[in-house]
Amino acid sequence: MLKRASLICLLVGLSNFCFAEESPTLIGGKPVAPGEYPEVIYISMKGGKCSASIVGPRTVLTAAHCARKGAKVTFQHNQNQYTAICNAPAAYPRQDHDISVCLVDKELAKPYASLASEGPKTGDNMTLIGYGCTRPGGGGGNDGVLRVGQSTVTGFSTWDIITKKNSALCYGDSGGPAFKLIGDPVNEHHYVLGVNSKGDIRSTSYLSKIYSDASKAFLTAWAEQNKAEICGLNLDCATPPPPKLCEKEYFALDAAHKEFDKALGELKFCLFTPTVSVCSAEINAVKEKHPAIADAFLKLDTCLMLE
Numbered sequence: 001m002l003k004r005a006s007l008i009c010l011l012v013g014l015s016n017f018c019f020a021e022e023s024p025t026l027i028g029g030k031p032v033a034p035g036e037y038p039e040v041i042y043i044s045m046k047g048g049k050c051s052a053s054i055v056g057p058r059t060v061l062t063a064a065h066c067a068r069k070g071a072k073v074t075f076q077h078n079q080n081q082y083t084a085i086c087n088a089p090a091a092y093p094r095q096d097h098d099i100s101v102c103l104v105d106k107e108l109a110k111p112y113a114s115l116a117s118e119g120p121k122t123g124d125n126m127t128l129i130g131y132g133c134t135r136p137g138g139g140g141g142n143d144g145v146l147r148v149g150q151s152t153v154t155g156f157s158t159w160d161i162i163t164k165k166n167s168a169l170c171y172g173d174s175g176g177p178a179f180k181l182i183g184d185p186v187n188e189h190h191y192v193l194g195v196n197s198k199g200d201i202r203s204t205s206y207l208s209k210i211y212s213d214a215s216k217a218f219l220t221a222w223a224e225q226n227k228a229e230i231c232g233l234n235l236d237c238a239t240p241p242p243p244k245l246c247e248k249e250y251f252a253l254d255a256a257h258k259e260f261d262k263a264l265g266e267l268k269f270c271l272f273t274p275t276v277s278v279c280s281a282e283i284n285a286v287k288e289k290h291p292a293i294a295d296a297f298l299k300l301d302t303c304l305m306l307e
Contacts (some may be wrong), residue, residue: 026130028167029149035303036185039113042074042131050175051130053113056229058101060102062175064088067100089218096159098197098208105122115232116191119211127179132172136202160206161194189238242280246303253296260289
């Protein structure tokens with residue numbers, strides 16, 4: 001689903017009822033590669049499908065016009081089936097606070113995206129992503145393929161970040177995350193700046209601010225009521241866990257030992273090869289690896305004593 005831009009709805013006098021009930025993918029986007037953006041999901045609800053993002057162990061974020069209070073959504077993630085019950089701000093759609101948060105029936109696998117604490121500036125680029133249509137005006141897509149593109153921030157409204165050019169939202173992208181510009185989709189942690197809300201289905205997109213005081217208040221109250229965790233709000237999902245006891249030193253020793261075994265193997269091969277008589281290079285390689293192992297043992301032993 002994707003609402004058209006408010007200005008277009010106002011032109012026909014139906015600002016509160018301009019909901020696209022079809023869910024055809026991102027205009028100007030390209031399919032994501034395997035392993036990229038695993039926290040972006042495709043949810044189904046009564047009347048259509050939307051994009052969404054996993055932002056906690058049992059928390060999914062989407063758009064209010066996709067899933068209002070009490071809405072039930074289903075989705076598949078890592079070949080498992082999930083159900084979630086959603087809630088949206090009570091003042092929506094009177095106030096265009098187009099976000100919804102859903103409590104999932106069981107815990108989801110990592111990684112999770114985090115909510116950004118601050119918004120972008122005019123001129124910043126953002127990563128738009130979703131499962132929606134691909135052609136200006138609608139059409140194409142709706143094939144279960146996740147697509148990603150970039151768009152530039154051109155301004156702000158009370159509730160939204162406004163972007164233009166390059167990529168734009170289309171039907172079906174609704175509810176997906178608008179990320180802070182991502183350079184490395186696999187290794188970089190993803191921060192949600194907005195929720196895909198509406199657009200002109202050509203070049204302009206409106207993204208509901210996730211970092212606003214109103215959004216933080218709504219999400220905090222929901223999290224407390226449901227005893228749920230939300231990354232970037234009441235849970236740190238961006239900082240990697242501390243290493244296990246002397247894990248770094250252990251793996252360094254393991255690597256040194258494997259290198260020593262390799263050097264011994266090469267020496268043994270050399271000594272039993274009739275055409276070679278000296279094997280000086282191989283002997284020197286073994287000598288070099290021997291002190292490396294002793295050094296690695298010392299570092300591990302020191303680490304264990306300190307711990």
